[in-house]
Amino acid sequence: MPDILATSDGAVTTLTLNRPDRLNALTPAMLDELRAGLAAAVAGGARALVLTGEGRAFCSGADLAAAGGMPDDLGAILDAHYNPLARAIADLPVPLVTAVNGPAVGAGMGFALSGDIVLAARSAYFMLAFANIGLVPDAGASWVVARAVGRPRAMELALLGEQVMAEQALEMGLINRVVQDQDVLAEAQALAAKLAAGPTLALGLIRKQMAAALDTPFSEMLDVEHANQTLAGRTRDFREAVTAFAQKRPPQFEGR
Structure with a gap:
């Protein structure tokens, strides 16, 4: 059984962490x-992506009981595996919606919050449990x-390593929306379809x-915007939007 399941519906691809017996530990x-x-x-050809977890957890973080144990140099694992994934997510050319269906712990929290729009059950x-096992946050967390929350809140989350329930995470500004447990994946996929x-x-x-x-400083940000x-x-989609406006109809975007 693969550790990652991929399913597509139109222009939306859903990727599911698939180690439910290990709470999707990485x-x-x-x-x-x-x-x-x-x-x-x-x-x-996916034009939007959804990331979620199978079973009752989104991701419980690194699998500390994985075969072979943990090496002495954890930084080497970050360089070889965690950081390339974090950079790949940041460099995606299409939007990513995360459907946090259950606990998101440690690196799992980092990857859960890497979505452009984050929905939580x-x-x-x-x-942010790293301090509880003598480590520091990674996976971009x-x-x-x-x-997302500023220095005081970030310090509290990182130093104390306490659970933050979905509603509290929403109030902090960590996530975008809280939905009923049974609806989190469907709502994430609906948002992804809208983006696609x-x-x-x-x-x-x-x-x-x-x-x-x-x-980025303000003046440099103006250059980025330019x-x-x-x-x-210069995209075909912009030309279509201008034409649709003149014709008083909804635009039909192609992602080109």
Whole structure:
């Protein structure tokens, strides 16, 4: 049984972490499989992606009981497996929606929050649990959490390693929406379908532009906007939008 399941519905591909007996705990092979799955989905024409977990958890973090045990140099595992996946997610040319169906712990929290839109089941919780086992946050969790909630909250989450229920995560600004448990995947897929029907080249530029805005000075950000607008203004989708406006009809975007 593969550790990552991929299913497609139209222009939306859903990737599912598939180790439910281990609460979808991450192994190096699983991380590589997910990275390959993302690339294959985009290469196959997906215009939006959904990431979720099988069973009662989204992801419980690294599998500390994996065969062979943990090596002395954990940084080497980050370099070889975790960081390439985090960078691949950041570099996606299409939007990613995460459907957090259950606990998202440690690196699982980092990957859950890597979605452009994050939906969580009402019973789900988030836990930056690294300090509880003598480690530091990874999988991009430091970056995304600090920027989402600010220094005081980020320090509290990272140093105490406590559970944050979905509703509290929403209040903090960690996630976008809380939905009923049974609806989280369907609602995430519906959002992804809406995004897939949009001008996906522009949406891909938007996701990277907004990420850049978190660290870029104002004058440099104007240059980024200029460069991206030049690209977007030359797309077929923009020309279609202008034509549709003149004809008083909804635009039919192609992602080109």
